[in-house]
Amino acid sequence: MSETASLPRACSRLCSDHGRLDSLKIVTSNAFKDPTVLCFPNPLEDRARYSYVRLGSPDQIRILELFPTEDPTSRVRLRVHHADLKDLKVAYTAISYVWGELDPDRGRLVECDGLRAYIQPNLHSALVRIRKRKRVSQFIWADALCIDQVEKDTTQAVQDAANKEKSVQVSMMDRIFSHAEQVIIDLGEEYDDLPVLDRYQAISEDSWASVNVAAGTSSLENSIETLKNWPLADSSSTFWTSFRYFVYRPWFTRVWVIQEYALARSPVFMIGSHFRDEKFLTDAVARAAQHLEILYLRRNFYSGKTHLDVVIGEAFFYVSEKQEAIFRICETRSRLSVQRTFCELFHAATTYFNATNLRDVAYALLGLSDDEDIKQDLYVNYMEDQRDLSLRISQYLVRRRFGRYPLYHCVGDIDIGYASWGFNLTNTREGLPNLIGPYGLSRRDVFNACGPADWVRKMSDLRADGLTVRGWVIDTIQDLMSERMAFDAELKTPSDVEDQSKFLGHALKWMYQVAMLQPLPESEFIQSCWRTVVADLAMPSGGEGGGFRRLREWTHADRCINTVEKVVRNRYKSSMGTLPESYKEDLSDTEADDLRIYSESFTFTLGHKLALSTEMETPCLVPHNAREHDKIVIVQGCQIPFILRTYYDEKGEYYRIVGCVYVHGIMDGEAIGDGSNCMDIEIR
Structure with a gap:
């Protein structure tokens, strides 16, 4: 489209908004060398709000023309063009940036097709700095303006049309950034x-x-x-x-930066007014x-x-x-040439990245996945409820042989409106689920509670949101701790981590109380509880890059646990008043190292607490929202057991997932015997 092609649209809209054609004056601007600048007798603040004209085809995008200026403090002025990605007439630059908040008090006023528009301060700052680079018009793509961000106070019909178009535009993001002549990555203010x-x-x-x-x-x-x-x-x-x-x-x-940086032909980083190469x-x-x-x-x-x-x-x-x-x-x-499944990308994205709109955690990865027909099977739909997308992702992964993965990273039995096995788009990264990778196996196969059994599943014949798996109901839980370890999201500073040492005192108190309910001697039971607190895993010294190992396989595990018990027991006594507050343990270098090794493994405790299994009478590390009588279930093909909760409806019994669980003594297939008592388990 030519540079003046949007002028009739602007005139038509302006005449409609203002009612009088003589309110529009077209004059020659020597300052901008632009013969089609729209000028108005009234200030920008008093003009009509910019509104979007619908795109003509699924291959069209909007491109902003950013006008130059000799006054760096002047208003940002933009003109909107429609362009076809299959037949581009102009090279454009895409901006990778962080939206930030947009509210009436902080939005920045810009001129867009002669009308007023409001953009986020972060985008406004980026446009001002990009404008300084050149003394000519620049063609820009920025999602906040190029994709219709429909206002909530518009009619439902307008919102639906905008969201439908937005869904198409977002599904094109990979094409938009790969077609851009350059991608400017804005890292914010000066450094x-x-x-x-x-x-x-x-x-x-x-x-x-x-x-x-x-x-x-x-x-x-x-x-x-x-x-x-x-x-x-x-x-x-x-x-x-x-x-x-x-x-x-x-x-x-x-989350969007993964795609924006990966697909850019020529990425450039902008830090304040400074630019750096890719x-x-x-x-x-x-x-x-x-x-x-x-x-x-x-x-x-x-x-x-x-x-x-x-x-x-x-x-x-x-x-x-x-x-x-x-x-x-x-x-x-x-590694653009290396094939990557959606599940592998999704695993990294939900662990380390975030999005303002949680749907984007999935949508931002569609253009990078090598899954066949993924944009048809896992299509973008901003009119879809988040709970429906959550379930749709899990169903997609089940069809694509990744069905075990969403079971470990699911919403759980928190909101009855969600399928409990629907994928949790707000990943808190706590505890045991972090051990499970995209293919549903624990890192380095540290656990294997299901033995050699293969994963078997099918979509439920009874319930649209159900999944039928094979497995074993092993036991129930009882005598849960009232306190739980913090979630990863709650540990913001090193002092937060230190504060969580209180959990160990609560854990020791629970051990004393529960020891009488099981057959082992107290000291032996407490030893097994300390192993359970860290899921029997540790990161020994000198093993940087080597990962963790089972405590039972580490020569110095007992020494490490004895040191932890010594420290916690003395702290517990101090809290009970049997030791002066000033009392401190003098630890040798070896003991200090052992204590650090144990504390490094608290990552597997996050979001969990201790409980006792009813029949096996062994300690368990259970999700924070587990309840008495919840069932311990080993799903065929899943290396870490689950806590499931029983429900009934008019079609009979079904289960909802609460989360995964470490159960001391059954993590290597000991509980399933010959596997003869395996049964169908319906989860919804």
Whole structure:
């Protein structure tokens, strides 16, 4: 479409809005070298609100013409063009940014086709900075303006039409970003320590490989010595505090950025008024995060000190999670030729990324998946209820041989309006579910409660939202703790983690109370409970990159648990008043290391609490919302058992998932015997 093609539309709308054609004046603008600028006798604030004209075909998109200015403080002026992606007449730049909040008090006023429009402050800031780059018109694609963000106060018919068009436009996002001549990634305001990140990026790939501990190309000690020879931040640098805040800028965990960065022909990073090339993320940000991890490992595991440097410790606490997200973003771009299923992408996205609209957690990945016909099978639909999408994703994964995965990452029996096995789009990343990968197996097969049994499932014959699996009802639960461990989402700072040490005191008190209800001697029962608290898993020293192992397979497991019991028992006594408050344990370096190893495994306790199984009389680590008489069920082909809750309707008995459970003593197939008592279990 020509540059003036939208003028008749604008005139028609303006005449309709204002009622008089003589309110519109078309004059020549020497300032902008644009003979078709729309000028009005009234201020922008008093003009009609910009409204969208529907696109003409499913291949059309809107492109913004951003007018230049010699006054950097002047109003942002835009014109909207309709363009066909199959027959583009103009090259455009797409913007990857974070929306932020848009409310009446914070929206930024811009001129759009001569009318007033409001955009998010983040987008407004990006447009102002992009406008400074060139003294000519630039053609821009930005979702907040190019996709109709229908107002809630419009009629239902208008909202439905806008949402229908939005669904089509969102399903085209991969095409929009891959067709863009350039993608500008806006990382927000100025960053004072940008020169430090530039020094990381200046190191050659071959040189950096010599300190890449994670890749196995260097030892920790050699890496430390090599890094000292480069002009980078050392462990005492204030850079690490500022870097922690930098990677907490929301772009790094916005789910859409995976696709926007991965598919961009030529990505450019914009930090304040500074621009950096596409290697900035991999060679500057990611390398700085790797350096921080090396410093953390060195001081925590190998320095001989029992107390970690506060700056490095806190910085690593905040950066480590973001580091994984950054790795996922970089990996997706570097492995575009590698086939990736939707479930594999979804696993990473729901673990490390988020979205304002939870539907986008799924929709943002459709253009990256290699699943055949995924856009037809898992189509974008913004008129669909979130609970329906939740179930539809789980049904899709079941059809695609990933059915075990949503069982572990499901909504659960919280809202009766949701299918309990529908996928939880708000992943809290707590506890045992994190052990389960896209193919429904625990990492490194650490558990195998179902033995060699294969996964068998089918959609329910009785209920539209049901799933029938095969499995064994093993036991029920009783005597649950009243307190539970925090969720991952509640652990915002290192002090939050320290506060959760109170859980151990509550756990010990529960152990004392319950010990008399089971046959083992108290000391032996308490030992098994300490193993249960961390799901019998630990991360021994020196194993960076090696992952966790079962405590039963670790030579020093008993020593580690004895140290934990000693510390917790003394703290418990102190809380009961039998020890003075000033009492502190003097721990040897070995004991301090053992205590750290145990605490590292609390990730499997998150969102859970202790309970006792009724028949087996063994400790269990159950979901926070488990109840007495809930059933312990091993599903055929699933390595970790589930807690299921019984319900009845006019069609008979069915179950709803509560969550997964660690049951001490049955995690390696001990409970299923010869498997002869396997039965159909209907879940909804």
